[in-house]
Amino acid sequence: MKKILVIFNLCLFFYAACACAKNYPVFSVHKLESGRHGNTVLVIGGIQGDEPGGFNAASLLVTHYNIRKGNVWVVPNLNFISIIKRSRGVYGDMNRKFAALQNSDPEFSIIKKIKELIIDDQVDLVLNLHDGSGFYRHAYIDRMHNPGRWGQSIIIDQEEIHTEHHGNIGEIARGIASDINRHLYSMEHAFHVKNTRTCKGDLEMAKTLTYFAICNEKPAFGLETSKSFPTAKRSYYHLRMLEAFMDIAGIEYDRHFQLSARGVKRAINDNIKFALYDSRIFLDVGNARERLGYMPFKKDSEVEFVPSNPLVAMVSSGNSYRVFHGNRRLTRIYPEYFEYDLSIDTITMQIDGSEKIINFGQIVDVNDSFLVVPQKDYRVNVIGYKKKGVANESGINICKNDIQKRFSVDKRGRIFRVEVYREKKFTGMVLVSFDSKPATITASKPWKLSQAEHSHVSDIR
Numbered sequence: 001m002k003k004i005l006v007i008f009n010l011c012l013f014f015y016a017a018c019a020c021a022k023n024y025p026v027f028s029v030h031k032l033e034s035g036r037h038g039n040t041v042l043v044i045g046g047i048q049g050d051e052p053g054g055f056n057a058a059s060l061l062v063t064h065y066n067i068r069k070g071n072v073w074v075v076p077n078l079n080f081i082s083i084i085k086r087s088r089g090v091y092g093d094m095n096r097k098f099a100a101l102q103n104s105d106p107e108f109s110i111i112k113k114i115k116e117l118i119i120d121d122q123v124d125l126v127l128n129l130h131d132g133s134g135f136y137r138h139a140y141i142d143r144m145h146n147p148g149r150w151g152q153s154i155i156i157d158q159e160e161i162h163t164e165h166h167g168n169i170g171e172i173a174r175g176i177a178s179d180i181n182r183h184l185y186s187m188e189h190a191f192h193v194k195n196t197r198t199c200k201g202d203l204e205m206a207k208t209l210t211y212f213a214i215c216n217e218k219p220a221f222g223l224e225t226s227k228s229f230p231t232a233k234r235s236y237y238h239l240r241m242l243e244a245f246m247d248i249a250g251i252e253y254d255r256h257f258q259l260s261a262r263g264v265k266r267a268i269n270d271n272i273k274f275a276l277y278d279s280r281i282f283l284d285v286g287n288a289r290e291r292l293g294y295m296p297f298k299k300d301s302e303v304e305f306v307p308s309n310p311l312v313a314m315v316s317s318g319n320s321y322r323v324f325h326g327n328r329r330l331t332r333i334y335p336e337y338f339e340y341d342l343s344i345d346t347i348t349m350q351i352d353g354s355e356k357i358i359n360f361g362q363i364v365d366v367n368d369s370f371l372v373v374p375q376k377d378y379r380v381n382v383i384g385y386k387k388k389g390v391a392n393e394s395g396i397n398i399c400k401n402d403i404q405k406r407f408s409v410d411k412r413g414r415i416f417r418v419e420v421y422r423e424k425k426f427t428g429m430v431l432v433s434f435d436s437k438p439a440t441i442t443a444s445k446p447w448k449l450s451q452a453e454h455s456h457v458s459d460i461r
């Protein structure tokens with residue numbers, strides 16, 4: 001549990017003061033630094049909000065890899081509002097804003113910040129992840145396989161740039177393509193290198209992120225997988241490319257899942273959780289019900305939201321909050337406002353007969369039954385449990401069938417809320433899970449958030 005909390009603490013999001021999109025989070029920077037000298041690769045996902053293969057792959061780098069040599073900086077959610085709204089770009093195509101941009105543009109400050117990151121002295125390689133249409137081929141084959149398509153390609157702006165290392169970008173890209181082409185599900189998925197020859201007069205490509213990087217002497221590549229695939233397969237191919245680039249850059253890493261389309265799908269879905277108010281509330285929303293009612297939010301206070309991975313976001317909407325994972329709408333939370341009582345952080349429970357101290361914000365696995373050990377002045381409410389004449393549900397041994405299924409957090413009716421109150425104040429929540437699978441979070445070492453992006457984070461580290 002401690003590990004989970006550490007990770008949460010480092011993944012705080014701030015609902016930045018961007019006049020255009022109050023309520024919506026801005027992008028986050030995750031600096032995965034090994035402490036061992038080596039190259040720094042900057043990976044950017046989500047520049048266009050409707051390309052989930054790229055931004056899910058970037059997010060998995062943050063949550064499911066451990067970097068052992070060199071550094072990987074990841075921005076998994078560059079155009080976060082467009083990701084949430086499933087739009088290519090709410091304010092137009094962000095990947096055409098890297099040449100000239102008026103400072104009245106609603107994304108001006110986002111572009112300024114990401115440019116600063118790209119030209120940071122420490123960055124050696126820049127990778128921008130996309131999902132493109134069809135399958136790029138050097139010659140016309142048919143409607144979906146031709147030079148006008150973008151899927152399954154590595155995009156370069158020119159053959160070479162003049163830098164000390166990795167300036168031979170054409171050669172690098174071809175090497176990566178032939179490496180990945182040994183790991184295809186089908187020959188149709190083969191990767192090719194597409195050189196846009198941007199400086200020869202491609203005015204559209206001259207406005208892109210990678211060309212900005214090239215002009216600033218940073219080797220940069222656009223990585224494209226095909227929109228013809230489901231998300232997990234796109235992310236699989238992205239991760240193949242990312243690992244091949246990390247190999248070339250001498251980055252050493254561990255990956256905490258099997259690299260296959262199925263393994264990627266499982267990894268994307270196994271870590272969709274968030275905490276509120278210093279983990280007094282903690283919810284697993286990977287399979288949440290459409291609505292979660294009467295959630296005890298803190299009265300007259302900002303919502304302190306801490307997601308378990310960089311694609312989980314909460315957006316206020318009228319009298320409720322909508323929760324997203326990338327493009328997916330997960331649930332809508334209806335708060336009920338309470339003053340908070342901070343007098344205790346734990347409760348004692350009997351889980352299947354054995355006594356344990358449980359922190360608020362924990363998910364407890366139960367086989368048969370649980371009981372909250374009574375404590376003077378504290379009242380327990382097991383949401384969905386009712387016994388006539390009983391207002392305090394501590395001291396009662398409760399089985400799964402004693403709780404009404406429709407009050408569960410998850411759609412399958414296995415995860416329930418146990419809430420503790422002191423007089424009229426909310427003290428904390430624990431989840432009990434009657435799921436036979438243990439609830440685990442796989443995660444890498446804590447990462448560093450960029451101080452520039454998240455200046456208020458320093459005080460919690």
Ligand SMILES: [Zn+2]
Pocket residue numbers: 048051129130131132
């Ligand atoms: Zn794109």
